[in-house]
Amino acid sequence: MTITNSSKWLASVTVFPKTGVNDPEGEAILGGLGQLGYSEVSRVRAGRIFRVQLTADSAEAALTRANRMAEQLLSNPVIEQFSVEVEPISDQVK
Amino acid sequence: MTITNSSKWLASVTVFPKTGVNDPEGEAILGGLGQLGYSEVSRVRAGRIFRVQLTADSAEAALTRANRMAEQLLSNPVIEQFSVEVEPISDQVK
Amino acid sequence: MIGVITFPGSNGDHDALHSLIDDIGAPAEYVDYRQTDLARYDAFVLPGGFSYGDALRCGAIARFAPVMAPLAEFAERGGPILGICNGFQVLTEAHLLPGALLRNETLKFHCFWTHIKIEQLDNAWTAGCKAGEILRLPVAHGEGAFFADDDTLDQLEANGQIVARYCEPDGTITPGANANGSARSIAAVSNRQGNVLGLMPHPERATNELVGGADGVKIMSSALNFLNVAV
Amino acid sequence: MTIAPGAWREVALSDEEYHQIVELLGREPRPVELGMFGSMWSEHCGYKHSRPLLKGFPTEAPWVLEGPGENAGAIDAGDGLAIVFKVESHNHPSAVEPYEGAATGVGGIVRDIFTMGARPIAILNALRFGPLDSARNRYLFDNVVGGIGGYGNCLGIPTVGGEVFFDPSYNGNPLVNAMCIGVTKHDAIMRARGQGPGNVIMVIGADTGRDGLHGATFSSVEDPEASHRGVIQVGNPFLEKLLLEACLELLQGDDVVAMQDLGAAGMTSSTVEVASRGGVGAEIDVALVPRREEGMTAYEVMMSESQERMLLVVRPEGVERVREIVERWSLNAAAIGHVTDDGMVRVLDDGEIACEVPAELFTDACPTYVRYAEENPKITAARETAIAVDDIEPSAVGETLLALLGSANLGSRRPVWERYDHTILTNTVVGPGQGDAAVLRLKGTKRGIATAIDCNSRYCWLDPELGAKHAVAEASRNVVCSGAKPLAMTNCLNFGNPEKPAGYYQLSRAVAGLAEACRVLGVPVVSGNVSLYNETADLAVMPTPTVGVVGVIEDVTQRLTMVPKPGDRFFLLHAGNAPTLGGSAYLADVHGQTIGAPPAIDLDKEAAVQSALLDLAAQGLVSAAHDCSEGGLAVAVADMSLAAGTGVKMDLAIADGERRDAAWFGEAPSRILLTISPDKADRVVSARLPESVQLTELGTFEGDLIQLGDAGVPLAQAKRVFDSALQSESGDA
Ligand SMILES: Nc1ncnc2c1ncn2[C@@H]1O[C@H](COP(=O)(O)OP(=O)(O)O)[C@@H](O)[C@H]1O
Numbered sequence A, B: 001m002t003i004t005n006s007s008k009w010l011a012s013v014t015v016f017p018k019t020g021v022n023d024p025e026g027e028a029i030l031g032g033l034g035q036l037g038y039s040e041v042s043r044v045r046a047g048r049i050f051r052v053q054l055t056a057d058s059a060e061a062a063l064t065r066a067n068r069m070a071e072q073l074l075s076n077p078v079i080e081q082f083s084v085e086v087e088p089i090s091d092q093v094k
Numbered sequence C: 001m002i003g004v005i006t007f008p009g010s011n012g013d014h015d016a017l018h019s020l021i022d023d024i025g026a027p028a029e030y031v032d033y034r035q036t037d038l039a040r041y042d043a044f045v046l047p048g049g050f051s052y053g054d055a056l057r058c059g060a061i062a063r064f065a066p067v068m069a070p071l072a073e074f075a076e077r078g079g080p081i082l083g084i085c086n087g088f089q090v091l092t093e094a095h096l097l098p099g100a101l102l103r104n105e106t107l108k109f110h111c112f113w114t115h116i117k118i119e120q121l122d123n124a125w126t127a128g129c130k131a132g133e134i135l136r137l138p139v140a141h142g143e144g145a146f147f148a149d150d151d152t153l154d155q156l157e158a159n160g161q162i163v164a165r166y167c168e169p170d171g172t173i174t175p176g177a178n179a180n181g182s183a184r185s186i187a188a189v190s191n192r193q194g195n196v197l198g199l200m201p202h203p204e205r206a207t208n209e210l211v212g213g214a215d216g217v218k219i220m221s222s223a224l225n226f227l228n229v230a231v
Numbered sequence D: 001m002t003i004a005p006g007a008w009r010e011v012a013l014s015d016e017e018y019h020q021i022v023e024l025l026g027r028e029p030r031p032v033e034l035g036m037f038g039s040m041w042s043e044h045c046g047y048k049h050s051r052p053l054l055k056g057f058p059t060e061a062p063w064v065l066e067g068p069g070e071n072a073g074a075i076d077a078g079d080g081l082a083i084v085f086k087v088e089s090h091n092h093p094s095a096v097e098p099y100e101g102a103a104t105g106v107g108g109i110v111r112d113i114f115t116m117g118a119r120p121i122a123i124l125n126a127l128r129f130g131p132l133d134s135a136r137n138r139y140l141f142d143n144v145v146g147g148i149g150g151y152g153n154c155l156g157i158p159t160v161g162g163e164v165f166f167d168p169s170y171n172g173n174p175l176v177n178a179m180c181i182g183v184t185k186h187d188a189i190m191r192a193r194g195q196g197p198g199n200v201i202m203v204i205g206a207d208t209g210r211d212g213l214h215g216a217t218f219s220s221v222e223d224p225e226a227s228h229r230g231v232i233q234v235g236n237p238f239l240e241k242l243l244l245e246a247c248l249e250l251l252q253g254d255d256v257v258a259m260q261d262l263g264a265a266g267m268t269s270s271t272v273e274v275a276s277r278g279g280v281g282a283e284i285d286v287a288l289v290p291r292r293e294e295g296m297t298a299y300e301v302m303m304s305e306s307q308e309r310m311l312l313v314v315r316p317e318g319v320e321r322v323r324e325i326v327e328r329w330s331l332n333a334a335a336i337g338h339v340t341d342d343g344m345v346r347v348l349d350d351g352e353i354a355c356e357v358p359a360e361l362f363t364d365a366c367p368t369y370v371r372y373a374e375e376n377p378k379i380t381a382a383r384e385t386a387i388a389v390d391d392i393e394p395s396a397v398g399e400t401l402l403a404l405l406g407s408a409n410l411g412s413r414r415p416v417w418e419r420y421d422h423t424i425l426t427n428t429v430v431g432p433g434q435g436d437a438a439v440l441r442l443k444g445t446k447r448g449i450a451t452a453i454d455c456n457s458r459y460c461w462l463d464p465e466l467g468a469k470h471a472v473a474e475a476s477r478n479v480v481c482s483g484a485k486p487l488a489m490t491n492c493l494n495f496g497n498p499e500k501p502a503g504y505y506q507l508s509r510a511v512a513g514l515a516e517a518c519r520v521l522g523v524p525v526v527s528g529n530v531s532l533y534n535e536t537a538d539l540a541v542m543p544t545p546t547v548g549v550v551g552v553i554e555d556v557t558q559r560l561t562m563v564p565k566p567g568d569r570f571f572l573l574h575a576g577n578a579p580t581l582g583g584s585a586y587l588a589d590v591h592g593q594t595i596g597a598p599p600a601i602d603l604d605k606e607a608a609v610q611s612a613l614l615d616l617a618a619q620g621l622v623s624a625a626h627d628c629s630e631g632g633l634a635v636a637v638a639d640m641s642l643a644a645g646t647g648v649k650m651d652l653a654i655a656d657g658e659r660r661d662a663a664w665f666g667e668a669p670s671r672i673l674l675t676i677s678p679d680k681a682d683r684v685v686s687a688r689l690p691e692s693v694q695l696t697e698l699g700t701f702e703g704d705l706i707q708l709g710d711a712g713v714p715l716a717q718a719k720r721v722f723d724s725a726l727q728s729e730s731g732d733a
């Protein structure tokens, strides 16, 4: 493997309860917002998001790997669904 | 208030620990990914994301309200920083 | 009269009330989170539990309950308030106490008996202790790691707001005794004036030898002395 | 609408059962009716295989206030107090989604208790997993424990005891049993008997979603994955806490005449139960049931297993008061129907009839089966296999002890119970790790209760009848070791497929064993639960009849722990049984063999030993006590030594021809280690004991070694090994 092509990526993995799955936290937050007077809010879903820094040869490769991580560890496929986005990290941001 | 202009929006509020605040979950996930052979991962941050459905007259209005919710309730400025995005909800998606 | 504030999902309210009435002999009653007239109370306890199911952050939603605004005024006037566990979390969320409580370092809820060393007596709730006294109290929480940035921590130290730290049975402060990963082993902090105290361990569960210990009497009865003096 | 041919198989009804239904109804069932029959005639609700067997249980005693049949059993604890308790399984859901499965298991059993009008004061749990060298098993273990803690901690009910056991037979089918204990006044016990035609049926608590459709049906077949065709149930302990408080407040008035939680088979079983128990009819309209999801059908509403819901039968004039109280607890209340006098369960879908069936057809008419029973010859062979391992040298006693203390099955359970809040409610007088049973005070009285949950699955596999007797004996003995008198028991029958001769053999023999032990030991069965089909790819779980015993101690300050004081002398109270190696932890964990006949038990002698200990304790002649079971004398003594943080010195006379490993690590029933301060030891020695009971002095707790004959193990080393037994095996899990 050559390092030349490899570069740094930031994958954002977003995990939410599947449609139909009970989301008690979202409901409690909805109630809380209601108490605070945000009556315009009709629904809240509570999820988790992971920012994963990784090296990969290309955006596609980074996406493939991040997808696998999401499947294997970051989400629970029985009750959750996930989505993944990838962006390059420039060296100064790191 | 007229209903004519009012429409449905989906605000996504993303909350992460501030720099300098411990993120034991991110660290544990980094360790877990390492054990699973994802040696290309150098860092993981674990955050929360909330999808809030609300009605507002415009995208700007929705963003303003969602920002206030994030400031007031959805994040704690002592330990967290947040960002907000808003998109329209078409009626068939609801 | 001591008010024990109950939020939806509070579950340590019963223990606090029972401890105050039956073990300490103090007059106490529940105060509903919707109540806003607090005139009849001399002190408040915010008990442990899972207010609003710990949704979002522990204490984040309870902090906006109707009772909280008059409670903040009460605090401002120097009235004694004790926040235990979830009550501590509510008080930090409400900015009546500094810092925040993060998930335990282990990422797991844990329940066991700990030792804490009392470092400050100059407040409503530890005035009955001796300087350096070691108390044995149970903890039961998933998010008890006290956090504040270094500047804030230095200030808290300087102001004498760090009231107790986790320690070994002999009083030495070690990483091993700091099971939840709190900054500087902090188990209890007060506000600047010393009338509001938050702590993660449960003094109200330790006011009777039959259930494992009575060191909590020192804290639970403190306000009583304070009130008697004050009245 | 007609039923497609074979559609009944989708709800796990046999062809024959379907034809029976058609005959009983005199017509084809409507689709909703078919689904309801599938649920009500499942093993889970209908007890098809277990009902005939369970008839053999003794269920009565003067102190039994409520036997099996209601949501939970109840006994008299004195001072007008009633103790309400039950154990229940959530095995299949936990196999699919361990955290939520275990959490909702706790939610379900807690609802059973407060449905009876009792305030829950304690939770116990009994868990079984495959070995922790598998990542999947570590995941299941970690998340099941997390789920039990997550739910119970949030409710503010202490989890005070339990057990965990690992064996490859649980690889595909972990077992998650949860027990809850509540307290109320005798005259405040609530029952789930619908009464008074015209009374209003209300549902309160959570909205109904598509969660766990047909859970009851599919927990009654072999494939756990199939057990959830709908959405997996996610528990909401916060809502349950509100529901608990609302229900207990409602029961202080007399507007509510019956209460029934919505558990397995949700609205179907709760409606049917309320009608059939009360000998009345019930009519509800599913259109009135608050939904969480849009577009739900009547079928889905009736089959949903959404958690945290409760069905009430309310006097018409009380409906508004009920609504006011429920709403004050931030919950929804909906009137969905009323009690009728025609014995029918009638379900309307926005006025249109979706079900109209006499309640008794769902319950009493459910067929029962007695199957052919025959033991699996492999198990017969294992039991009859001669023990061929070499005996150990005197010097090897120490390392063998360390091997056992460090095994997943005998190591410290601290990593488990530290994740449970066991101090909340401030009743825990003896908590986990301090004694064989948990002891709780009953505030406002001098009394306490003691409770333990137990089952030696290995014994039950080798000999189900004998193993089941041991389970009752050991759970009772554990209660006795805390100084309390055992009064009654609950049980959860976790078995494989009863339709197979080998499965039915295990189930039927075990039930017979439980029944006999209950009779002889005087602990009637007041509640229980059955979980069959714990079997995947032909591998059934070890038969696991979990037994939970509750006892009462009149003066809770007199409770015993297993923690002796330095200097205490110790004795073995026993019935003269020589320890044997058959089915022992020593053979299994040190030699990898589950073979041989488990130790025989004489239940009369067991009863004599138990009452002898209580007598000695009543005379103040016991400073600590500990049941001597798995791992034998050596492990029991080491347990006490570790609990006390004090070494021990013990000598054992090994007779000619006796095996050394059997003497130290062999197992025998009816043995209790007791300690006493030296100044009282003479009184113990001269105490009068029943003829069948013996007392043998073994040594003293002192120093910082666990000294067993010639072998000495530093206490600190034993502690390290013991404390890390679960952690080292479970890695990061
Ligand atoms: N799953 C569990 N949950 C809570 N406590 C447990 C659990 N498993 C074991 N314990 C507690 O740990 C202690 C030791 O359990 P165990 O090794 O099964 O004891 P014994 O063999 O003496 O019956 C007991 O106090 C028991 O209640």
Ligand SMILES: [Mg+2]
Pocket (backbone or CB within 6 Å): D163, D453, D454, D455
């Ligand atoms: Mg046991």
